[in-house]
Amino acid sequence: MLALRQWWATAWLSGAGALGESPLFLVDYLLRALRVCVLLALWRVVLGGREAASPMALGSVLTYALLAEVFADQLNVRTTLADAFWQGSIAQHFLRPMALVPQFAAETLGGWLVGLALFSLPLLLAAPLLGVDARPASALALLAFAASLALAICVGIAIDFIASALTVALEQPVWLVQWVRHAVAVILSGAVVPLALLPWGLGELLEWLPFASLAWAPLAIYTGVGDAPRLLALQIFWTLALWPLAGWLWRANREKVVGYGG
Amino acid sequence: MAVEPGRAPLRRLLSLWAIYARMDLLWVARGLRVSVAWYLGDLVVSLSAVTWSFLLAERFDGIGTWSKLQVVFMLGLALAVRGSVEFGFGLNAAFPSRRIGRGQLDHMLLMPQPLWLTIASDGFCPASGSGQLLAGSAVIAWAVHALALPVDATWLALLALHVFSAASIMLAFAYLWGSLAFLAPRAAEEINSSTMRLLEQLKPFPLDGVGFGLTFGLMTVVPAGFLAWLPSRVLLGLEPERSAWLWTPLAALVSVALAAWVFRAGLARYARTGSTRYLSHGFRR
Numbered sequence: 001m002l003a004l005r006q007w008w009a010t011a012w013l014s015g016a017g018a019l020g021e022s023p024l025f026l027v028d029y030l031l032r033a034l035r036v037c038v039l040l041a042l043w044r045v046v047l048g049g050r051e052a053a054s055p056m057a058l059g060s061v062l063t064y065a066l067l068a069e070v071f072a073d074q075l076n077v078r079t080t081l082a083d084a085f086w087q088g089s090i091a092q093h094f095l096r097p098m099a100l101v102p103q104f105a106a107e108t109l110g111g112w113l114v115g116l117a118l119f120s121l122p123l124l125l126a127a128p129l130l131g132v133d134a135r136p137a138s139a140l141a142l143l144a145f146a147a148s149l150a151l152a153i154c155v156g157i158a159i160d161f162i163a164s165a166l167t168v169a170l171e172q173p174v175w176l177v178q179w180v181r182h183a184v185a186v187i188l189s190g191a192v193v194p195l196a197l198l199p200w201g202l203g204e205l206l207e208w209l210p211f212a213s214l215a216w217a218p219l220a221i222y223t224g225v226g227d228a229p230r231l232l233a234l235q236i237f238w239t240l241a242l243w244p245l246a247g248w249l250w251r252a253n254r255e256k257v258v259g260y261g262g
Numbered sequence: 263m264a265v266e267p268g269r270a271p272l273r274r275l276l277s278l279w280a281i282y283a284r285m286d287l288l289w290v291a292r293g294l295r296v297s298v299a300w301y302l303g304d305l306v307v308s309l310s311a312v313t314w315s316f317l318l319a320e321r322f323d324g325i326g327t328w329s330k331l332q333v334v335f336m337l338g339l340a341l342a343v344r345g346s347v348e349f350g351f352g353l354n355a356a357f358p359s360r361r362i363g364r365g366q367l368d369h370m371l372l373m374p375q376p377l378w379l380t381i382a383s384d385g386f387c388p389a390s391g392s393g394q395l396l397a398g399s400a401v402i403a404w405a406v407h408a409l410a411l412p413v414d415a416t417w418l419a420l421l422a423l424h425v426f427s428a429a430s431i432m433l434a435f436a437y438l439w440g441s442l443a444f445l446a447p448r449a450a451e452e453i454n455s456s457t458m459r460l461l462e463q464l465k466p467f468p469l470d471g472v473g474f475g476l477t478f479g480l481m482t483v484v485p486a487g488f489l490a491w492l493p494s495r496v497l498l499g500l501e502p503e504r505s506a507w508l509w510t511p512l513a514a515l516v517s518v519a520l521a522a523w524v525f526r527a528g529l530a531r532y533a534r535t536g537s538t539r540y541l542s543h544g545f546r547r
Contacts, residue, residue, distance in 0.1 A: 025449040027442065028456045034484060035460055041472040045326045046318055048471065053322060172299055180303045183310035192463075193314045199321040 137224025355385025
């Protein structure tokens with residue numbers, strides 16, 4: 001009970017911090033909304049007249065693209081661990097009476113709550129205005145999506161801890177590792193382009209990688225274009241495989257953390 | 263190596279570039295691991311920004327009315343434009359909201375020279391910032407060859423003009439939005455990450471067919487269309503208007519003037535308020 005209260009208090013503090021100074025942070029959401037409108041228009045151009053050559057119908061692609069934006073933060077998890085390295089506040093995290101993973105998970109969740117309330121939900125509600133049918137393929141697909149999204153977050157946090165541990169182990173700049181991780185994940189996870197639309201059968205290959213568990217799996221399940229049992233099984237496999245690796249890498253390197261910034 | 267404050271601005275700028283170029287080269291050359299990691303990382307990041315557009319063009323044999331090779335040319339141009347910004351305005355010089363939001367503008371104001379000279383020089387990274395520019399140039403050269411474009415001195419001058427103008431627009435957009443950090447140093451500290459990401463994601467697409475409203479928006483509010491699409495139309499000979507070669511340079515002039523005006527207004531406010539981001543023991547608020 002105490003652990004839950006600590007966890008929730010940390011999440012609340014993190015969310016409130018994002019709202020604290022000025023409503024100008026809303027500009028970020030406006031820019032994201034504009035990006036969604038443009039991306040939807042671009043998909044219509046890309047598939048316009050070429051639907052026969054596509055394994056996904058235009059409607060499914062639009063739903064996929066919209067959902068990818070609605071759950072953008074959850075489909076490519078970035079905890080506040082790298083920021084803590086960068087700002088030097090990692091030392092404070094080590095001193096708190098709470099395990100490190102729940103601390104960062106709670107801080108990340110707190111940041112998400114604001115985005116979910118102020119961007120994701122309004123965008124989902126505005127879907128009909130954008131000409132997108134945001135409904136899931138079926139009620140079962142919605143249930144499977146919820147499970148898949150939870151697994152995607154688990155895999156995402158594990159990958160984030162692995163990347164952070166590697167930053168320390170390889171003594172590389174925090175932002176360089178974060179950039180590369182983000183860039184690789186965006187391409188390989190299917191967050192921007194559904195894997196089914198990739199040429200040369202690349203999608204079938206990428207589906208087996210852990211990155212596909214981040215975005216492609218939940219979105220393909222939601223839109224009904226993916227084999228839900230197989231995708232969920234792959235996500236469970238990667239969760240079970242990556243968490244021990246993340247734990248081992250982190251434990252092996254956590255004492256090598258050197259703060260030289262702030 | 264010292265730069266005398268009284269020198270003519272242009273000569274002084276060249277001297278500062280020489281100093282920063284040397285420091286940048288030393289940074290890259292300090293170890294094989296650093297330089298390999300840096301160039302590899304830069305390559306992955308830059309390619310990721312344009313890869314999905316290329317993959318779609320490959321999958322559907324083009325995008326809209328653009329052929330696959332024309333899309334490749336546009337992607338090369340997009341890389342070269344971003345690379346030019348990295349080349350001349352690295353180290354967060356193209357992310358003013360971070361410098362303002364973190365209170366680092368004070369460091370720039372302390373320099374014994376005009377602020378514009380500091381902005382124009384201290385991000386000069388010809389070694390560490392050359393990766394995207396080189397990659398973009400190679401892609402353009404390959405696409406020009408594959409498309410059998412007739413290249414002469416005029417065309418090359420036009421290419422240089424458009425890359426320079428598009429890079430100016432990208433920077434102006436960053437300073438326009440980044441000036442919000444004068445009002446809210448914490449809330450807007452990372453606003454330039456969002457604006458840069460927005461431009462990065464929207465620039466590698468041909469805008470033909472997206473509709474008047476969105477095209478207008480992408481040529482004004484978010485000028486992604488000026489970064490690769492319109493210059494490519496001009497350079498590929500797809501633009502029927504004879505005066506089209508002037509549009510991107512003119513847009514650059516207007517953007518830079520607007521950004522300079524907004525930034526100066528923000529700076530005037532900053533002169534009264536300063537920055538309160540750092541606590542006395544060094545950490546940021």
